[in-house]
Amino acid sequence: MKLEYFQMIDRVASLEGExxxxxxTIPEASPVFEGHFPGYPLMPGVLLVExxxxxxxWLLLKLMAFERMPFLMGxxxxxxxSFIGPGTPVTVHAQRLHDGSGYAVTKARIExxxxxxxxxxxxxxxxDFPAPELAAAMKxxxxxxxxx
Amino acid sequence: MxxxxxxxxxxxxxxxxxxxxxxxxxxxVINDLGIDSLDFLDIVFAIDKAFGIKVPVEAxxxxxxxxxxxxxxxxxxxxxxxxxxxxxxxxxx
Numbered sequence: 001m002k003l004e005y006f007q008m009i010d011r012v013a014s015l016e017g018e019x020x021x022x023x024x025t026i027p028e029a030s031p032v033f034e035g036h037f038p039g040y041p042l043m044p045g046v047l048l049v050e051x052x053x054x055x056x057x058w059l060l061l062k063l064m065a066f067e068r069m070p071f072l073m074g075x076x077x078x079x080x081x082s083f084i085g086p087g088t089p090v091t092v093h094a095q096r097l098h099d100g101s102g103y104a105v106t107k108a109r110i111e112x113x114x115x116x117x118x119x120x121x122x123x124x125x126x127x128d129f130p131a132p133e134l135a136a137a138m139k140x141x142x143x144x145x146x147x148x
Numbered sequence: 149m150x151x152x153x154x155x156x157x158x159x160x161x162x163x164x165x166x167x168x169x170x171x172x173x174x175x176x177v178i179n180d181l182g183i184d185s186l187d188f189l190d191i192v193f194a195i196d197k198a199f200g201i202k203v204p205v206e207a208x209x210x211x212x213x214x215x216x217x218x219x220x221x222x223x224x225x226x227x228x229x230x231x232x233x234x235x236x237x238x239x240x241x
Contacts, residue, residue, distance in 0.1 A: 073186060100196055102206040103189050123189065 001051075003030045008051040009058060009092070012145050018096040020059040024051065025089045033086055043084045048118045049075055052108035055094040056122050060104050062147045063096065064126070066139050070104065074123030082117050084110075090117065102126050152199075152236075153229040159194045163187060173226035176219075201235040 001008050001024045010024040026043050033041035053072040060070040084090070094108040103126055109119035129135035142148030150158075153173060160177070161168035164187045177183050183191065192203050211217035221227055 074190070098193060098196060099202070100189070100193060101202055101204045102209075103193070105193055123193070125189070 001025060001027055003027060003032045003047060006050065006054075008047070008054045009145065012058070012147060013091070015059065015062060015147070018059070018063065020055055020062070020094050022055045022058065022092045022094075023089065024092065026084065026086055028087045030086070041086050043086075043088075045078075045080045045118070048080065048084075048110055049078060049120060051090075051092055051110060052094065052118070052120055053122055053124070055092040056096075056104075056106035056108050056124060058142070058145065058147060059094050059096060059106065060124060060126070061138060061142060063099075066135070066142060066148050068126050069129045069134065069138065070124035070126055072122060073103070073125045076121040076123070078118065078120035080118045082112075082115060084112055084117050088112050097121070151229070152232050153225060155198060156195060156229055156232065157225065159198060160191055163190045163194055171225060173224075173229075175225045177223045177225065177228065178219075179223075195232065199232055199236050201232070201239055203232070203235065 001010065008024060009022045011022065013021040013023050032044065032047070036042060036044050057070045089112065091111045092108065093111070094106050096104055097107050098105040104124050106122045106124065107119070108122060110117045139148045157168060157171040160166055160171055160181065160183065164181070164183055166181045166183070171181065175181055177188070192205055195203055208217070208222040212219045212222065222231060
């Protein structure tokens, strides 16, 4: 993970049907941990949501052959069950629950050491790429992840 | 079973701040009920699940924006219910 660049996904472990499993390691050091919290560094819950959204996003990008872009627009039933700190490897599971017209709904969770850290239901709006640079960047990163 | 109108009105009341008794057959979902785009997608998701269909919101919006269909055809409650009935019938074949 590179928290300052919002790059939350390190590698794709598997993608089968409408479900993806990705792996990442929370960095040992980041300015984020200087504020959250001094003397007790914790991965912020909002960044855990972002991580689940990105796993969902890569899944949807792959299912749509990188032709359209998913944007996070709703988070429901988010539960943060355990603290998680720097240097922790995590596994992120995301599954498409519903393929709507112009939107998709996913269910995602993060685990560390076999223990559930958090989970949520996410709604993503599906749009045409608003900029060619974004489409190119997503495809390039998708190729690095073995998805594009 | 409740009518499609009643089922959709119940879904709207459950997924927005609109009171159920304010939702009438001639209510425009956006102009009269004030449903915003985020709440509307939640409502569409609930309709998709409840009726087992995929409401073609993108195609409807494109038609309205292109001027090939009036917004009322899709977004006035009684017409929305009729469109849902058509989608359910089409799926049943």
